[in-house]
Amino acid sequence: MKIFKYIFYSFISFMILSCDIQEEKLVVEVYETSKSGNKLTKLEDYSVEVNSDQLSKVVLKPTEERQTITGFGGSFTESAAYLLNKLSAPNRAKIIEAYFGESGAKYSLTRTHMNSCDFSLSQYSYAPVEGDKTLEHFSIEEDKDDIIPMIKDAMKVSKAGFKILSSPWTASPWMKDNNNWVGGKLLPEYYDTWALFFSKYVSAYKNEGIDIWGFTVENEPLGNGNNWESMHYTPDEMTNFVQNHLGPKLKTDYPNVKILGYDQNREHLKEWVDSQFRNEETSKYFDGTAIHWYASTFHYFPEELQYAHHKAPNKYLIQSEACIDAEVPKWKDDEWYWKKEATDWGWDWAPEQDKHMHPKYAPVNRYARDIIGCLNNYVDGWIDWNMVLNKQGGPNWFKNWCIAPVIVDEENDEVYFTPLYYTLSHFSKFIRPEAKVIAVENSDKDLMITAAKNTDGSIAVVLFNETTMSKNIALTLEEQNVEIHIKPQSIQTIKLLNN
Known part of the structure; x- marks a missing residue:
């Protein structure tokens, strides 16, 4: 009987304990x-x-x-840095803290441009002297008034630090077959000069106390409709440049600096990763692939992302640029960012067969859907475009107006944190580098x-x-x-x- 009671009460105790475990919150x-x-x-x-x-x-x-997370963040552009210079010290500090401080979004992965881009005040190159093959006249002086101070301010408030990915929109016009800022290709005789340019850039920024984590080889190598700074590559041309010129140069000078290929919209991703990762020789200098989101306002191309991951499962797959384009910011109108009223470049300019990919959309929806869709399909980093723009959606020398998560009225020293800022923070603040x-x-x-x-x-x-x-x-x-x-x-x- 004692044995029976012992078994009975042991069973009851087990059931109670099991219920407690099941109900644990x-x-x-x-x-x-x-x-x-x-x-x-x-x-x-x-x-x-x-x-x-x-x-x-x-x-x-x-x-x-x-996948292992590399980070989340936005981009240091000349436009954003110029606007911060126009604000009062308290508002400048407020924005930097909001993006990089412990109380803010805690950005961990960022991007900047090497030479000018559309979100610059003018067109410029760090190598302006024609025929300067050894880049004796290379200088980043253009960045010392705006981009570099913005990066340094961010470094001061960032407790964990952040990575910087740098991208060229174009080589100096004298290095190209059309001698122009827009379009054209890099002349083969300047392949080694252009590879040296990347190394010189790392050195120059290091002298300013700033480490460059990595590069994309070329922003939008398929072009941008010949509107602003650009330089064209085919997949095999980029692979050749990296395999035989840029890769060996950086391996010698700065072996820890990463190289990401492609850097444009996802619908063409397969042909680029096929070229980059064709075999061991083509892939050894590529650390990964960069992508943009402008091919659609709703579709995040999961099949293409999965293909890229499986083609090179141990390489980075980073969303390097995204923004609400072809729109002027709505000032202090939170509701608009939740409504399906925004249009993008494709609403007017996409080829007829692609227009279905560019319906009207709600900006918050586009950001949230894309980031979640990317993370669920092996993307390990996600970088927004300009961190700060003004009420016009600039400054932009081409008048290519866009929206940033933070909008400022530089004339009246006012700041507006749009719902996009908070949307991005839901990821960057809580999903940290090296997370799985x-x-x-x-x-x-x-x-x-x-x-x-x-x-x-x-x-x-x-x-x-x-x-x-x-x-x-x-x-x-x-x-x-x-x-x-x-x-x-x-x-x-x-x-x-x-x-």
Whole structure:
């Protein structure tokens, strides 16, 4: 009888303990940005709606790891840096802190341009002297008034630091077959000079106390419609330049500096990675591939991204540029950024067969959908374009107006943080470099979700509810769970804390 009682009470104790385990709640913090007004707001109450019998089931699978995160961020352009110089010291500091400080977005991966681009005040090159094959007259003096001070200010407030990816829009016109800033190709006789240019740039920035993490070989090698600075390559021409000129030069001078190929829209990604990673000889100097999002306002090209990853699974795949283009910023009008009213270049200029890829869209939706879509398809870094623009969407010497997450009125010293700033922060602030993207099981086709496990053990889950209906979510991690309510048209980051 004693043995029977012992077994009986042991069984009861086990069942009680099992129930306690099953009912153990996840410890979380929830941050939300919504059309209704939240701006990366920490929610004190995220409980599900009373009497709700519909729960979207989300199961995290931290043992199923995917790519390692390189980072998130935006770009140091001459336009952005020039505008910061126009603002009062407090507003300048406010913007730098918002992007790089602990209280802000904590940007970890950035980009800048080498020589001028459309978001410069004028056209310039660090090598202006024609025929200067050994680049004796190379100088980054043009950057010392604006871009370099902006980078240094960011370095001062960034606790963890950030990587800088630099991209040329064009070589000096005298190095090209058309002797022009726009279009044309690099003359073979200047291949070694142009490779030396990259090395000189690293040295010059290092002398300023700034390390360059990597390069893209050429911004938009397919061209930009011959509108502003550009230089054309075919896939095999770029591969040849890297394999026989740029790669060996950087390997000798700066072996830790990364080289990313392509750097344009995703619809042509396959042919570029096929060339770059054809064999060991072609691929040995390529550290990865860079991509842009301008081929569509809604489609993030998952098949192409997966193809690029499987072609070179140990290489970087970084989204290096994105912005709301062909629009003048809407000043202090948060609601517009949530409405499907924006149009892009393709609305007017895309070939007829491609126009279906460029419908009107809501800017917040485009950002949230693209970043989540990228992370769920092996992209490891995501970089926005200009960090700061003015109410006109410039300055831009070509008048190619665009929108940045932060808009300023430089004449009246005012700053507007658009909903795009908060959208980006949901990723950059909580998914940190070296985090591992993990698998997620999601029962709701109308809810976009991605998740990553940080090196400190925390897990960040980003959810995007594009619909006009609120949703209730049952989030499960192993034997723990929590139920969370998400508003219509909103983004949430759920930070799962270590117990």
